[in-house]
Amino acid sequence: MRLPLALLALVLVTGCSVDTSAPARTVERFHSALAAQQDEAACALLAPRTAEKLPDPGQTCAEALRALRLGAGGPVTGVQVWGDEAQVRLAGDTVFLHRFSDGWRVKAAGCEPRAGLPYDCEVED
Amino acid sequence: MRRIKDNALSLTFLVLFVLALGGQAVAGTFQFNDEQLVSGGEPVSVLEYVTSSNFAVDVAENWQSEYLQFLLFIVLTVWLVQRGSPESKEPGEEGAESDRRQLIGPYAQADSPAWAKVKGVRLWLYSNSLGLVMGAVFLGSWLAQSVAGLAQFNADRLADLQDPVSWGGYLGSPEFWNRSLQNWQSELLAVLSMVVLSIYLRQRGSPESKPVGSPHSATGVEG
Incomplete structure (x- = not known):
């Protein structure tokens, strides 16, 4: 069992088995949908709990997302994937994602860093 | 049967180890899946759990x-x-004790391990192998x-x-x-x-x- 653990260690240190393109693509689709005012398409890319918590009573997810007026994301500048969690940095946004059985979904978007604290996000679960 | 009896201590610990590791894998999967549900994630299989970093870090x-x-x-x-x-x-x-007491080099016996009978690096390695x-x-x-x-x-x-x-x-x-x-x-x-x-x-x-x-x-x- 030590060998598999050592191999796991090597794989994780080198990061050679981590696919960073899939969460980046999801974020690009999310921000493209927002830019094209296809808010329902953007909502479909949110994690279920995030989509559920986003609207106020009597509001749809798409209406809530539109009202937030998230800024343009811009090009991807960095991706980190650890387990089923990912962070995609864009020129104008930082987005957190979770991997579900049918793919990556946005957990939080419109995030601003806060020193020593979790990011402050416009959209989060 | 004689062979099992002669190695009963090792075999017992091996069986207990496998049972305990298996039990840890199953119990860990249930706990992980409870946490997944709370955080809005999806449950995983035992196989997925035992290949996860959560299981690896707990074992290691x-x-x-x-x-x-x-x-x-x-x-x-x-x-x-x-x-x-x-x-x-x-x-x-x-201390490391004398060669005579440790049965090494010229004091090695006929049935001593081969590397106990030699000198140099091999003797040092075998003397500290455990x-x-x-x-x-x-x-x-x-x-x-x-x-x-x-x-x-x-x-x-x-x-x-x-x-x-x-x-x-x-x-x-x-x-x-x-x-x-x-x-x-x-x-x-x-x-x-x-x-x-x-x-x-x-x-x-x-x-x-x-x-x-x-x-x-x-x-x-x-x-």
């Missing part, structure tokens, strides 16, 4: 501490004694703990909307040292208890104990 952190315990016990008992303990040599016998292997497994497990722990720690940080940290950053984190030290303290207490309690207490028939009638002052006597 316990392995490293166990092998560290035996490494320290093996090496420190060369140089340090405890009067009255069956786990210790007699006071005055501290400690070296225990030390290698300890370091390998501790490295695995650090890497698997980093993966789990960073997944937790991302889930909490925080930036991930580097491997170096994780090695300096309270999380890494809390995991390591909480295991080390219990292993060190267990060895201390074994060394000291075996001075005064007995387990009839066990080679880990002195004979029941052996005086408390008798050192290095195993029943």
